[in-house]
Amino acid sequence: MKRQYDMLVVGGGPGGAFAAKTAAEKGLSVCLVEKRPAIGTPVRCAEGIGKELLTDFLPPDPKWISTDIERAELVAPDGFSMLLEPSKAGNEVGYILDRKVFDRELVWKAAEAGTETYVKARATAPIMRNGAVAGAVIEQHGKKYEINADIVIAADGIESKFARWAGIDTTVPYKEIETCAQYLMTGLPIDSKRTTFYLGNEIAPAGYLWVFPKGDGTANVGIGIGGDKSGDGHRAKDYLDRFIAQKFPNGKTIELIIGGVSVCKPLASTVADNMMIVGDAARISDPITGGGIYNAMYTGRLAGQTAIAAIEAGDTSREALMPYDTTWRASKMGKAIERNYAIKEVFTRLNDEKLNSIVHSISKINLEHFSTLTLLKELMKANPSLLLELRHLRSVL
Amino acid sequence: MNLTMLNIRRDICGYCGACVSVCPEGALELIDAYLTVEDACINCGICEKICPLGALEVIKE
Ligand SMILES: Cc1cc2nc3c(=O)[nH]c(=O)nc-3n(C[C@H](O)[C@H](O)[C@H](O)COP(=O)(O)OP(=O)(O)OC[C@H]3O[C@@H](n4cnc5c(N)ncnc54)[C@H](O)[C@@H]3O)c2cc1C
Ligand code: SF4
Ligand code: SF4
Secondary structure (H helix, E strand, C coil), rough: CEEEEEEEEEEECCHHHHHHHHHHHHHEEEEEEEECCCCCCCCCCCCEEEEEHCCCCCCHHHHHEEEEEEEEEECCCCEEEEECHHHCCCCCCCEEHHHHHHHHHHHHHHCCCCEEEEEEEEEEEEEECCCCCEEEEEEEEEEEEEEEEEEEEECCCCCCCCHCCCCCCCCCCHHHEEEEEEEEECCCCCCCCCCEEEECCCCCCCCEEEEEEEECEEEEEEEEEEEEHHHCCCCHHHHHHHHHHHHCHHHHHHHEEEEEEECCCCCCCCECCEEEHHHHHCCCCCCCCCHHHHHHHHHHHHHHHHHHHHHHHHCCCCCHHHHHHHHHHHCHHHHHHHHHHHHHHHHHCCCCHHHHHHHHHHCCCCCCCCCHHHHHHHHHHCHHHHHHHHHHHHCCC | CCEEEECCCCCCCCCCHCCCHHHCCCCCEEEEEEECCCCCCCCHHHHHCCCCCCEEEEEEE
């Protein structure tokens, strides 16, 4: 490890990997540290991503794609189920990835571009100079290293501490953490081209339960529930176990995955002098779906681009890095987060009766695109009584 | 004196980091495959509530 880099990236998930790759490709000296011994494990993800989102970043590769999804099923609290088949209209749906391979591939690409990568290497404190971040203390194999950098990227995921150490409050309000449990299961009688989403306050209060197929009768069967709904005897794992006992009594569990997804508003500011915060660390996963892979890659890449420009101009102050913050907020992704946050605020309060009526109305819509926006717009048309409930949302739609 | 403390059940914890994100005091830290709690903990019980597995318990002595 050198003592000085243009850019230091804390965290080797999709956000950190894309920041590092983007900057290293343009010739910046980049160091990436990951505290785990292996990139991508343990997995903390259901591994679903929209096709058009992924191809924005890299060509699909069978190496890290488990399944190609063609349709989605939505199951209402009353058991009524409906199919969404945008593929019938010629539109693409999504993939279920193999994140162990995917995440590793991304860091690999960052390394190929010239990033120095270190695993089992943890950032334990920022180096602060005149009140600004100037690098980080890295612990690896029992030794401490002081690594200076013109720009530090905090890409340290949901358990992010780096920005907090540097003085930014990153606390997720506990009502706005989706607490999640998932099993990778095999021996399931499922359609391998179809994802299924179960809604309902009995099944997954303030969240949903998912079955994302991974091929050959295997699937990620998982759940996220609102943090305020969780407690002794009714935790994410309790809900999931109950569902599985009823639905997949003969399925075999081969992996337990747990985690938290923030569905709060993003951090008020994702830049500081010499620092940018990307991905889950910036609290930018989608408040409705909980998806954050794309958001991490997008903000990672944007932070990399912003770093290149700032270092070229010799100014890495908060003002100089501000375009990162304003650009992602104004982007399609930023707008979607804002809109979906407002929608989430309404939806998590709906009782099962209302949820039933929503799913019944969606089933009458001919959906050609798979997005929460088109879904909602059509829903308003099909179920005018909902308009009243959702009237606050009119401004965001 | 602090009469309560946060107990981390290492046998249950799956080191996912969800609790770290909700701690208002920044008292928790995930060090790769184990979780630590610092003195800054005020025993508010928030982390205990949201843990997907129930690995945390505020113990009143
Ligand atoms: C149960 C579950 C299901 C999900 N399902 C989906 C889904 O289907 N689709 C989707 O798009 N998203 C999903 N997500 C969200 C998605 O996993 C995250 O949004 C995504 O991984 C964020 O990427 P990231 O790079 O920001 O952070 P991460 O992938 O979390 O990477 C952060 C990295 O930083 C490292 N790190 C942390 N602190 C330090 C430190 N001090 N020093 C060094 N390294 C450090 C961590 O070890 C980690 O490897 C799900 C999440 C969960 C929990
Ligand atoms: S939320 Fe629970 S399982 Fe996850 S790290 Fe904290 S104590 Fe461990
Ligand atoms: S009890 Fe409260 S202060 Fe203590 S670690 Fe848990 S969330 Fe933090």
